[in-house]
Amino acid sequence: MRFHPVPDYHMHTPRCHHASGTVREFAEAALAAGMFEIGMSDHSPMPNGFMDDWRMNPAELHGYLTEVEQVRDALAGKLTVRVGLEADFRPGSEAGVARMIALYDWDYVIGSVHYIDDWDFDNPARLAHWDEVGIEEVYCAYFDLVAQSAATGMFDIIGHPDLIKKFGHRPPEGSARVLEAEEAMLQAVKQAGCALEISSAGLRKPVGEIYPHPRIVKRAADLGIPFAYGSDAHGPDAVAHGMDACLELLEASNVHEVCAFADRKRTMQPIRRV
Numbered sequence: 001m002r003f004h005p006v007p008d009y010h011m012h013t014p015r016c017h018h019a020s021g022t023v024r025e026f027a028e029a030a031l032a033a034g035m036f037e038i039g040m041s042d043h044s045p046m047p048n049g050f051m052d053d054w055r056m057n058p059a060e061l062h063g064y065l066t067e068v069e070q071v072r073d074a075l076a077g078k079l080t081v082r083v084g085l086e087a088d089f090r091p092g093s094e095a096g097v098a099r100m101i102a103l104y105d106w107d108y109v110i111g112s113v114h115y116i117d118d119w120d121f122d123n124p125a126r127l128a129h130w131d132e133v134g135i136e137e138v139y140c141a142y143f144d145l146v147a148q149s150a151a152t153g154m155f156d157i158i159g160h161p162d163l164i165k166k167f168g169h170r171p172p173e174g175s176a177r178v179l180e181a182e183e184a185m186l187q188a189v190k191q192a193g194c195a196l197e198i199s200s201a202g203l204r205k206p207v208g209e210i211y212p213h214p215r216i217v218k219r220a221a222d223l224g225i226p227f228a229y230g231s232d233a234h235g236p237d238a239v240a241h242g243m244d245a246c247l248e249l250l251e252a253s254n255v256h257e258v259c260a261f262a263d264r265k266r267t268m269q270p271i272r273r274v
């Protein structure tokens with residue numbers, strides 16, 4: 001590592017049906033990587049009976065919390081383990097998601113957009129739908145939803161802020177509409193006081209890039225929006241993956257600190273080279 005490790009706040013458990021490993025194994029992987037702090041953030045249940053095969057069901061939330069709390073308590077003094085959640089933003093579900101968030105003393109909640117209407121666009125099983133949509137329209141709709149998610153004020157971190165590029169679908173270079181939607185998204189994040197996630201997950205996906213794009217990192221930095229790092233690990237082997245590359249990108253945009261969270265309060269930690 002070229003940098004001292006920073007907290008990794010984005011990791012999943014098998015309750016979402018597309019991750020593997022126990023929380024203890026994620027924590028051991030973090031310790032082996034020389035880290036001091038991680039946070040779990042599994043895919044939340046959704047209100048009103050809405051379900052998908054890639055999230056925990058409501059009955060599993062208690063077991064999730066118990067497992068994370070047990071590991072947190074067992075490793076106290078060695079590794080700080082934060083209790084978080086990756087909640088979805090879908091228009092109309094806000095009240096139900098707010099009720100779920102209010103049930104527990106989270107350290108932080110990540111708000112992610114994985115749906116445009118009923119289409120979970122980042123699901124490999126729904127890839128064919130890309131052939132039926134206009135890429136510019138989809139990008140604009142996506143950034144508009146991310147802006148709305150920030151404006152709810154329910155989320156501490158905006159997850160993988162340009163996830164829409166996951167499979168490598170690109171709008172025309174310099175599309176004014178898309179750039180406008182991107183800017184409006186950042187203004188909404190700024191206004192709401194959320195942090196943006198810098199995520200290495202895209203490096204492991206067809207797009208092969210960090211989320212978000214360097215242009216977005218630069219603009220967010222200029223607006224004074226803080227960043228939180230996340231690997232989006234779906235297995236212990238991905239804990240802290242790409243951390244150096246993410247911190248390098250932040251430094252290149254003149255960002256010299258990242259967020260830490262406890263009890264939904266944010267503090268800043270310096271990014272330090274080894």
Ligand code: ZN
Nearest residue numbers: 012016018043
């Ligand atoms: Zn996932």
Ligand code: FE
Nearest residue numbers: 086112114159
């Ligand atoms: Fe996500």
Ligand code: FE
Nearest residue numbers: 010012086232
């Ligand atoms: Fe995730």
Ligand code: ZN
Nearest residue numbers: 086112159232
């Ligand atoms: Zn994710």
